[in-house]
Amino acid sequence: MQVNVSATPTRRALEFGIYRDGDNNLDASQSLTIAQALQSSERDGAVEYTVEDTTGLRADGDDIVEGKPRTDSFTIADGEIGDPQIGKARNMASESNLAKFVAQTLDNAEASGAKQTWIDLVDHGGGDGGGLETHTGAVMSMPDMAQAIADGIALHAKEHPEDANRGIDGVVANQCLMSTMGFADALSRAGVKYLAASPETMLSPGVPTGIADAIARDTSDPSAMAKQIVNGAMREGTAAAFDVLDCTPGKIANAERTIKALNDAVAADTGDRAEIRRDVASVDGMVRFSDATPDMPWHADRPAIAVYGAIASDAKLPAQLRELARCAAGATQALVLAHKESRGFGPFDGSGYTDAVGPTIHAPLSAKQIDPWASHGISETHNAFYDAVDQAKFVHALA
Numbered sequence: 001m002q003v004n005v006s007a008t009p010t011r012r013a014l015e016f017g018i019y020r021d022g023d024n025n026l027d028a029s030q031s032l033t034i035a036q037a038l039q040s041s042e043r044d045g046a047v048e049y050t051v052e053d054t055t056g057l058r059a060d061g062d063d064i065v066e067g068k069p070r071t072d073s074f075t076i077a078d079g080e081i082g083d084p085q086i087g088k089a090r091n092m093a094s095e096s097n098l099a100k101f102v103a104q105t106l107d108n109a110e111a112s113g114a115k116q117t118w119i120d121l122v123d124h125g126g127g128d129g130g131g132l133e134t135h136t137g138a139v140m141s142m143p144d145m146a147q148a149i150a151d152g153i154a155l156h157a158k159e160h161p162e163d164a165n166r167g168i169d170g171v172v173a174n175q176c177l178m179s180t181m182g183f184a185d186a187l188s189r190a191g192v193k194y195l196a197a198s199p200e201t202m203l204s205p206g207v208p209t210g211i212a213d214a215i216a217r218d219t220s221d222p223s224a225m226a227k228q229i230v231n232g233a234m235r236e237g238t239a240a241a242f243d244v245l246d247c248t249p250g251k252i253a254n255a256e257r258t259i260k261a262l263n264d265a266v267a268a269d270t271g272d273r274a275e276i277r278r279d280v281a282s283v284d285g286m287v288r289f290s291d292a293t294p295d296m297p298w299h300a301d302r303p304a305i306a307v308y309g310a311i312a313s314d315a316k317l318p319a320q321l322r323e324l325a326r327c328a329a330g331a332t333q334a335l336v337l338a339h340k341e342s343r344g345f346g347p348f349d350g351s352g353y354t355d356a357v358g359p360t361i362h363a364p365l366s367a368k369q370i371d372p373w374a375s376h377g378i379s380e381t382h383n384a385f386y387d388a389v390d391q392a393k394f395v396h397a398l399a
Contacts, residue, residue: 012077014048014114015050015118016118017049027056028066030206031053036209052104071090091134094140095144102149103152106156107160120171127182127298128362128383131145142186170215171197172211178198179360180199181359181360183195185388194247195245198243201286222246222337226244230339231340240342243357243358245336245358254331256388258332262321262324263389265321267394272317276321280365289351300363303360304329306355308328309325309329312329341354362395
């Protein structure tokens, strides 16, 4: 992979990779993310954008028309497009293609002297089921998305050993439902420090590209950075709730240890399962709007902190079980660097999200809600987090 590294590279605060899969019905609406990058770069030269955009849109005078999909690759800096390349449409749901893009973004980060490197994944999302949907309905599994990022980091390090310590600092999931414990765990294993995502579905175009400016301003202050990202995402009114999660290994490991202890205790406590089930049922799952179909798996994706808090506050349960739930809630809360939610999100029938704080877990209460789309290749249970915390024990004790 060739990169032109100048003798005195521009020192930018942030390299922001935009990986936009427009090979579906979101092409027109999510194309705004590219326009926003151009506008933002005119205002703030601290950010360079590395873009891979698969789209069927074309300019025809003052009109935008649709045609055969193609893939455009280019950079955006100081309001200008650089190094444009146009080719046949790539499979954006391919692990190897995403890995190459990650490596290219890191190559450009080295060339620009960027302090941090983030990736923005733009398309449909399905939580731990995956995302980056093609026009055929195929998606890249969530573990493969994280593995692609790890592979891209490794590819950059191999080709640029002088810059081998550079990695992906953060991932923006401009996709629905991606604030999950499973995705946070997978990204942590790939070396990613931060996940900015919504636990609920979002209105396209979703997360505004301008949040890159907030990241660039506060690269040395994670708390301030996270708050500005969340403020920017919620200001647009396209998200019912939004989080920035701390994916550092120690915090993830502590959350998983406490969740596993609770899950194992719930599985062993046959006498209180009915009461625990009522506690879990008191927390609504995601996809809280009337157009949602009953078979959608995300109805069973519940905010983890709210679930554990409901168990912890139930005086009918044994004190030891309640304490385990309190610890799980606290350790999960520690992952949340910043959060905002809508008290009544108008576009979703006025649904409330005051309990939708932090990542979700797959917590179905009926057998039909355990991975209902697995036969279609979309599974929320085939991931490292689910196995590490014995989530299957929790699920099968209650569903």
